[in-house]
Amino acid sequence: DAKTTQPNSMESNEEEPVHLPCNHSTISGTDYIHWYRQLPSQGPEYVIHGLTSNVNNRMASLAIAEDRKSSTLILHRATLRDAAVYYCILINNAGNMLTFGGGTRLMVKP
């Protein structure tokens, strides 16, 4: 399975946009880019996913590079409740061994 690389931690001010990067240089053509987040003392939860085009939902936006070797999760206005660990993982229909890296710990300052 292709691996992803994310910064260990990032800080943001409340109500400012946050851009969380993810590198996946060995991504294959059938890999979907997924983002999950884990709030303190909870299991991870789905945020967003995409294949080639940028995606938007009520939680966030996902910007995918043209060569698909990197992506960025965008939180348009960070709130204190967005403080969490954010994981970027690759999923395809062939593979079932879903591995998570260390993720990015997002800290939001009031």
Next chain:
Amino acid sequence: NAGVTQTPKFQVLKTGQSMTLQCAQDMNHNSMYWYRQDPGMGLRLIYYSASEGTTDKGEVPNGYNVSRLNKREFSLRLESAAPSQTSVYFCASSEIRGRPLRNTIYFGEGSWLTVV
């Protein structure tokens, strides 16, 4: 909707004791997973089951066994618990094959295990 249910939520074991963590999902998913998460660390895959009747090792399988009892249930067993197995354990399920647009992973709330 229950989603993914894990039991127990908290457990303290003595070194050498055995125990089984139970996991059940009500979404009719084929794939199920067990992860462990040590303090301040990411998730590490212990075992997974792509479908009923099959199980495979993940990144850190040593010291654990699993059973895919039926499509709903996937249990994780510690035969002889060690302090190094103190961790939070998460069960997850997904339906990846054949549904690329809806292959979301659903996690349980976690089981906090302490081995003394």
